[in-house]
Amino acid sequence: MPQSEVSYPRLHVMQHNDTSHTDHHACGARVRIPLDELTALLVRIFERHGTSAHVARVLGRNVANAQRDGADSHGIFRIPGYVSTLASGWVDGHAQPQVTDSAPAFISVDARNGYAQPAHEAAQALLIEKARSQGIALLAMHDSHHFAALWPDVEPYAEQGLVALTFVNSMACVVPHGGRRALFGTNPIAFAAPRENGYPLVFDLATSAMAHGDIQIAAREGRQVPPGSGVDRNGEPTCDPNAILDGGALLPFGGHKGSALSMMVELLAAALTGGNFSFGFSWAQHPGAQSPRTGQLLIVIDPSKGAGANFARRAEDLVRALHDAGQERMPGDRRYRQREESLAKGVPVAAADLARLRELANG
Amino acid sequence: MPQSEVSYPRLHVMQHNDTSHTDHHACGARVRIPLDELTALLVRIFERHGTSAHVARVLGRNVANAQRDGADSHGIFRIPGYVSTLASGWVDGHAQPQVTDSAPAFISVDARNGYAQPAHEAAQALLIEKARSQGIALLAMHDSHHFAALWPDVEPYAEQGLVALTFVNSMACVVPHGGRRALFGTNPIAFAAPRENGYPLVFDLATSAMAHGDIQIAAREGRQVPPGSGVDRNGEPTCDPNAILDGGALLPFGGHKGSALSMMVELLAAALTGGNFSFGFSWAQHPGAQSPRTGQLLIVIDPSKGAGANFARRAEDLVRALHDAGQERMPGDRRYRQREESLAKGVPVAAADLARLRELANG
Incomplete structure (x- = not known):
C-alpha cells in the first residue's frame, strides 16, 4: 500500500550539553579512541537496546568503521536512529x-524484518563461492532494513579481487x-573494484541530488542548497533547505538521468527481490521508526573469467590516466586517508557524543 | 597507449541539395517508407560498403529500427559514419x-575488430540460456565497435521476461x-525490465551531460548549451557549443556522481572485458574512422528466481505509482509511440536523405 504522505528519514543529531570546548568541528571538542574500544562500546549499545549478540557485533563494527573512515553521516550519528527504531518495534x-x-x-535472502548487514553476512561466503565458480552471482535480499553507508557492503569483495x-x-x-x-528513496548505488597498487576503487552515491542529512545540516547552518536539490510543499523548486524539509521533497541528481537510475534501483532492489518499494510500507504504527523496510540487490563478478x-x-592503468588528466582524488580516497589516520591515532569522536554513547551503553 | 589528444566522434550530417520543400523538420521534406523497404536499403548499403551479408543484415536492421523509433541520432544519420569507417579499414x-x-x-566474446551487434547476436542464445539456468549471466565483449544506440541491446531481453x-x-x-x-567516452548505460501491461521499461543514458551529436546540433542552430555541459580548450566551463567542439570537451552529467559512473563503465566495459579504454586506442592511421574500438559488458538476470x-x-505497480505521482512518460515511451506510428504509416525519412541512401546502395 503506497503511503499517502512523504516519509523522511529523521536523522537526529546528538544533543551536546558540553559546549565549553570547541575545535574546528562545530559539534564540540573531539577526542580519539581506539577502533576496538569504539566498536565494543557500540556493540554494547546494540545489545542493550534490543539486538542479539550477533547482530550487535555486525552493526557495531559497521557503525564504528564508518566513523573510522570519516563517513560522519553514517557513523555514530546514526546511533540514536538505531536505538529509536529498535525501541519502536519496527x-x-x-x-x-x-x-x-x-x-x-x-541467492535469495529473507532478512525477516531484520537489518540488512547481518543478513548479507549470512550469505556472503556462498555469494563469493558462486561468483568464483559461475563467473557472476547475485544476492537478492528482501524484508531488510538498511540504515548504514553502502560502501561497506561492496569494499570487502574488491579486497578479494572481485567486482561488486x-x-x-x-x-x-x-x-x-x-x-x-x-516516490523514490534516495536509492544509492555502490560499486567496488580492485586495483593493483592501492585500495580498491569504491563509490557510494545517492541517486538523489543531495543526501537528506546534508539538507538538514544546511538548514541548521542557515545555508541555501544548490538549485535542483529539492522542491517545496507546492512542488516548486527551492534553494531553501527549510522549505524542502517542511513538506517539500528532494529531487534526483542529474535530472531525468538520475531519475531513471533511481527507478532502476526500485526495480532491482524491490521488485526483483520481493522487497517493498520505497513508497510501499507504512511505519505509522511504530513512532520512532527510522529505517526503511525494503530490499537490496548485490551483484558480484569474478573478473579473472574475462x-x-x-x-x-x-x-x-585507469587510475594513472585519471591522475595524469588532473583528477587527483579517486573514489574512496578520502575515506582511506581518514581510515589510516584513525587506525594510527584513534577514531575521532566528539567528547559529548562519547559521553552520550557511554550512557546508552551502560545507563 | 593513451592518446595525447582528445578524439571526438565526427558525426557528419548528410548534405541536402534539395531545400525546395520544407516541413516542420529543419532537414527538408519527409517521406514515409515501409520499415522492410528501409531495412533492405540499408542492408544493401552495408554490403556494398564492406560488410559480410550477415553483418549487413544485423546492422541494417539495427539502424532501420532506430529510425523507426525516432532515435534520429542513431538512425540513418549514422550511415555516412559507418561507410566512412568501413572505407578507412579501421x-x-x-x-x-x-x-x-x-x-x-x-561468456567472453572477441568481436575481432568487428561491430558489437553481430558479436552480441552470436552469443545471445547462450546468454539467455545461462541467465535462465543460473539466475544471472554476463557477456564480456572486447575488440568491438559500438556505433549505435544502446537500448536495442537490452530491449529484447525484457521482451522475454528478463532484466538486462x-x-x-x-x-x-x-x-x-x-x-x-x-579521458572518458560518453559511456552510456542501458537498462531494460519487463512490465505486465505495456512495453518494457527501457532507458539508455550517456554518462556525459549531453550527447556529442546534440552539441553539434546546438552549434548549427546557434543555441547555447546548458551550464555544465562542457569546457573550452582551456578547460574553462562554457555554454558555447562551438567552444566545446573547437578543442574543448564534454563534462559528465551530475558532477562527481556521473563521473564515478563513467569510471565504472570504463572498468566494466574495458578493464573487465579486455577491451580498450576510451583513451586507449588510436585511429590516426585510419582517416575517416569514427567508431570506437573498445568493449561492452552485458548482465542479464532472470527475475523469476527472486x-x-x-x-x-x-x-x-511501480509504473502506476509513477503515473499517480505525476510522471506521465516512462522511459522508452516516446520511442514506442514513434514505433507504432512508423509501423502504421511507414518510417519517416527526409526525402533528400532517402535519395542519398539510394545512391549509396546502388551508385
Whole structure:
C-alpha cells in the first residue's frame, strides 16, 4: 500500500550539553579512541537496546568503521536512529535471516524484518563461492532494513579481487523527474573494484541530488542548497533547505538521468527481490521508526573469467590516466586517508557524543 | 597507449541539395517508407560498403529500427559514419566473432575488430540460456565497435521476461570531474525490465551531460548549451557549443556522481572485458574512422528466481505509482509511440536523405 504522505528519514543529531570546548568541528571538542574500544562500546549499545549478540557485533563494527573512515553521516550519528527504531518495534533485532540457494548464480535472502548487514553476512561466503565458480552471482535480499553507508557492503569483495555492485531502495522522499510527489528513496548505488597498487576503487552515491542529512545540516547552518536539490510543499523548486524539509521533497541528481537510475534501483532492489518499494510500507504504527523496510540487490563478478589478463592492473592503468588528466582524488580516497589516520591515532569522536554513547551503553 | 589528444566522434550530417520543400523538420521534406523497404536499403548499403551479408543484415536492421523509433541520432544519420569507417579499414566488416563459454554464467566474446551487434547476436542464445539456468549471466565483449544506440541491446531481453543492464565505453571526449583533459567516452548505460501491461521499461543514458551529436546540433542552430555541459580548450566551463567542439570537451552529467559512473563503465566495459579504454586506442592511421574500438559488458538476470512472485506485475505497480505521482512518460515511451506510428504509416525519412541512401546502395 503506497503511503499517502512523504516519509523522511529523521536523522537526529546528538544533543551536546558540553559546549565549553570547541575545535574546528562545530559539534564540540573531539577526542580519539581506539577502533576496538569504539566498536565494543557500540556493540554494547546494540545489545542493550534490543539486538542479539550477533547482530550487535555486525552493526557495531559497521557503525564504528564508518566513523573510522570519516563517513560522519553514517557513523555514530546514526546511533540514536538505531536505538529509536529498535525501541519502536519496527525492526527485529533478533531476526534470523533465511538464505535460499535459488539457482547456481542466484541467492535469495529473507532478512525477516531484520537489518540488512547481518543478513548479507549470512550469505556472503556462498555469494563469493558462486561468483568464483559461475563467473557472476547475485544476492537478492528482501524484508531488510538498511540504515548504514553502502560502501561497506561492496569494499570487502574488491579486497578479494572481485567486482561488486549494489542497489538499495529506501523511503519515499525524492520526486521522480516530471512528477509532483515524492516516490523514490534516495536509492544509492555502490560499486567496488580492485586495483593493483592501492585500495580498491569504491563509490557510494545517492541517486538523489543531495543526501537528506546534508539538507538538514544546511538548514541548521542557515545555508541555501544548490538549485535542483529539492522542491517545496507546492512542488516548486527551492534553494531553501527549510522549505524542502517542511513538506517539500528532494529531487534526483542529474535530472531525468538520475531519475531513471533511481527507478532502476526500485526495480532491482524491490521488485526483483520481493522487497517493498520505497513508497510501499507504512511505519505509522511504530513512532520512532527510522529505517526503511525494503530490499537490496548485490551483484558480484569474478573478473579473472574475462579476457582481460589482469583486471587489477588495468584498473591501475585507469587510475594513472585519471591522475595524469588532473583528477587527483579517486573514489574512496578520502575515506582511506581518514581510515589510516584513525587506525594510527584513534577514531575521532566528539567528547559529548562519547559521553552520550557511554550512557546508552551502560545507563 | 593513451592518446595525447582528445578524439571526438565526427558525426557528419548528410548534405541536402534539395531545400525546395520544407516541413516542420529543419532537414527538408519527409517521406514515409515501409520499415522492410528501409531495412533492405540499408542492408544493401552495408554490403556494398564492406560488410559480410550477415553483418549487413544485423546492422541494417539495427539502424532501420532506430529510425523507426525516432532515435534520429542513431538512425540513418549514422550511415555516412559507418561507410566512412568501413572505407578507412579501421573496422572489419567481415569479422567472425569468437564466443567463449568461460564459466557457467560468464561468456567472453572477441568481436575481432568487428561491430558489437553481430558479436552480441552470436552469443545471445547462450546468454539467455545461462541467465535462465543460473539466475544471472554476463557477456564480456572486447575488440568491438559500438556505433549505435544502446537500448536495442537490452530491449529484447525484457521482451522475454528478463532484466538486462549494459555498459559500453567509447572514445575520449569527456573530462573526469576534477580533471583537466578528456579521458572518458560518453559511456552510456542501458537498462531494460519487463512490465505486465505495456512495453518494457527501457532507458539508455550517456554518462556525459549531453550527447556529442546534440552539441553539434546546438552549434548549427546557434543555441547555447546548458551550464555544465562542457569546457573550452582551456578547460574553462562554457555554454558555447562551438567552444566545446573547437578543442574543448564534454563534462559528465551530475558532477562527481556521473563521473564515478563513467569510471565504472570504463572498468566494466574495458578493464573487465579486455577491451580498450576510451583513451586507449588510436585511429590516426585510419582517416575517416569514427567508431570506437573498445568493449561492452552485458548482465542479464532472470527475475523469476527472486522471491518476488511476479516481477512484471511489480514493475506495473511501480509504473502506476509513477503515473499517480505525476510522471506521465516512462522511459522508452516516446520511442514506442514513434514505433507504432512508423509501423502504421511507414518510417519517416527526409526525402533528400532517402535519395542519398539510394545512391549509396546502388551508385
